[in-house]
Amino acid sequence: MRCSAALSLLALCAFTSVLSPKYCSAQVDEQTRQLAHDVFQQLIEINTTDSVGNVTTASEAMQQRFLDAGFSKVDMYLGGPNDRKKNLVVCFKGTGQKKPILFIGHLDVVEARREDWTTDPFKFVEKDGFYYGRGTQDMKESDAILVTTFIRLKKEGYKPDRDLILALTADEEGGKSNGVDWLIKNQRNLIDAEYVVNPDGGGVDVQNGKPTNMDVDATEKLYGDYQLTATNPGGHSSLPVPDNAIYHIADALQRLQNYTFPFELNAITRAYFEKMSTIESGQTAEDMKAILGASPDKAAIQRLSENPEYNSIMHTTCVATRLSGGHANNALPQTAQANVNCRILPGHSLEETRQDLIQIFNDPKITVRYVDNSGDAFDTAPDRKALPPAALKPEVMQPLEAIVAKMWPGIPVIPTMATGASDGVFTNAAGMPTYGISGIALETNDVRAHGKDERVPIDSYYKGVDFYYQLVKGLGSE
CATH class of the missing domain: 3.40.630.10 (Zn peptidases)
Known part of the structure; x- marks a missing residue:
């Protein structure tokens, strides 16, 4: 701390009753x-x-x-x-x-x-x-x-x-x-x-x-990993077929990329945007106010969602983090897999989100399994939800x-x-x-x-x- 700042601090501590001396x-x-x-x-x-x-x-x-x-x-x-x-x-x-x-x-x-x-x-x-x-x-x-x-x-x-x-x-x-x-x-x-x-x-x-x-x-949001798997009998790469395991995974991830989970606020995030609207200015501040009413403004949600942090506060987010597939350069892939990592809004469970992913992918060739903290995959996920906010x-x-x-x-x-x-x-x-x-x-x-x-x-x-x-x-x- 520079001397001028230290002197200012000493003066503040000496002449104000707002701050306790221990601070x-x-x-x-x-x-x-x-x-x-x-x-x-x-x-x-x-x-x-x-x-x-x-x-x-x-x-x-x-x-x-x-x-x-x-x-x-x-x-x-x-x-x-x-x-x-x-x-x-x-x-x-x-x-x-x-x-x-x-x-x-x-x-x-x-x-x-x-x-x-x-x-x-x-x-x-x-x-x-x-x-x-x-x-x-x-x-x-x-x-x-x-x-x-x-x-x-x-x-x-x-x-x-x-x-x-x-x-x-x-x-x-x-x-x-x-x-x-x-x-x-x-x-x-x-x-x-x-x-x-x-x-x-x-x-x-x-x-x-x-x-x-x-x-x-x-x-905080709820963490969840999900394993996507597509399988195929495979075959010689000189005889390509549309039913390619890697293509199925790629198409599913493209649909995920283009999907936005529903907008939602809770008591903490609503209070956050209320306060931030007094700190921000211009269009951002107006947009924050516009999402707080009984009928949130869709255009305001879209504009705020362009900011990754605000988007994550308003939505469950799921993103592909790992990808693997195939067993040889000259053979059609018999298996392709991806990991999708989700950060889930409070009030929604791990299994509910797994079911959401199945609907988003809309592909019977793809199985979606829950992956626990040990890396083991399961056909269903726990019904666990994020806990309510701690009292301040x-x-x-x-x-x-x-x-x-x-x-x-x-x-x-x-x-x-x-x-x-x-x-x-x-x-x-x-x-x-x-x-x-x-x-x-x-x-x-x-x-x-x-x-x-x-x-x-x-x-x-x-x-x-x-x-x-x-x-x-x-x-x-x-």
């Missing part, structure tokens, strides 16, 4: 900045992909950092279903006046191929004002921030009025050993909490360098709004629906209300999570370090 003391000192840098680099350079990586290596590295910082081993748990997928749980002991708060962060990352990137995805690269590497946006930056925050508070001798629990986990991005699910089923007593804060969601939206709003994920607890929202007002003056805090899916699906289902809160500010047109050359602005990262330090103290000392 006015934090700055990222040089020692904290170095720790945050080193933890971040260490996590990025440990490959935690499902294919060849090792989450246990990252968990053990963070455990050692906590031990070095003075945490007792009896306040930590390292374990999981196998040697590669061990989770780390750390308990920061409080006075016990209130039930614990759980903070969750997944250590695994999606696959990344060196040939696709301009930098090595598993090297921590500083370039042009950004940190590059797989996980810099999803979500090793937040893992590093949480680790840094817990260590910083420990060194300060901080004593919260409740236990603060951190769970660093495996297989949120895929794989068969989801860490949050495993901990709930096998070590629930270690992570039982009044509510959960998940930095794998929310965050500050930035447009052309200007922060516009802080999103808080209060609900004042004890969460009030400290958050106070900190945002100080760090990003003038921007609103807006509850929204995550258009993806997170480990919050497990904690919400376990009766622990879960809030997606991130302190990272990103340009809305530079979201590279799961993509090539993933990166986070350096300044944004260290501001996120400051943000979470204040948030944890605000939540831990009501």
Whole structure:
């Protein structure tokens, strides 16, 4: 923080009664900045992909950092279903006046191929004002921030009025050993909490360098994978026939590409667009207002749907993500398959969406099977639906709004629906209300999570370090 900003902050804290002093003391000192840098680099350079990586290596590295910082081993748990997928749980002991708060962060990352990137995805690269590497946006930056925050508070001798629990986990991005699910089923007593804060969601939206709003994920879409299969007796490629398995899959995916699921709003997304209509301007603001009435304007829906984020908030979305077919270059394909990944609006089930896909494809030659988290395919899908939104607890929202007002003056805090899916699906289902809160500010047109050359602005990262330090103290000392 520059001197002028620091002096302004001190003046604000001294002369206003709006902000509590506990939201006015934090700055990222040089020692904290170095720790945050080193933890971040260490996590990025440990490959935690499902294919060849090792989450246990990252968990053990963070455990050692906590031990070095003075945490007792009896306040930590390292374990999981196998040697590669061990989770780390750390308990920061409080006075016990209130039930614990759980903070969750997944250590695994999606696959990344060196040939696709301009930098090595598993090297921590500083370039042009950004940190590059797989996980810099999803979500090793937040893992590093949480680790840094817990260590910083420990060194300060901080004593919260409740236990603060951190769970660093495996297989949120895929794989068969989801860490949050495993901990709930096998070590629930270690992570039982009044509510959960998940930095794998929310965050500050930035447009052309200007922060516009802080999103808080209060609900999320339902994740679902579906396997499309077409079969054929095959034959010699010199005798082509129209009944080609690959053609059937290609035609089905073309129909999916041209299909739009019905428009729908829920309480959270309706409130989101109501608030965003006061932030946006021109046609976009008018369109947002026009979709809120009893008879939503179809032209407004169409225009808003051209924005991928708004489209995903208003519709269930399904997209082809993998494709395979054939067994030889000189033979007609006997089998062709595709994976379709869906993000389903709350209120609609996995099986309902499978039936929707069957209707969209309208091809008896294609079977549509549900694929679970272990990669196994089934003829029917569960009737499971996304859970209703978590109630917005004042004890969460009030400290958050106070900190945002100080760090990003003038921007609103807006509850929204995550258009993806997170480990919050497990904690919400376990009766622990879960809030997606991130302190990272990103340009809305530079979201590279799961993509090539993933990166986070350096300044944004260290501001996120400051943000979470204040948030944890605000939540831990009501």
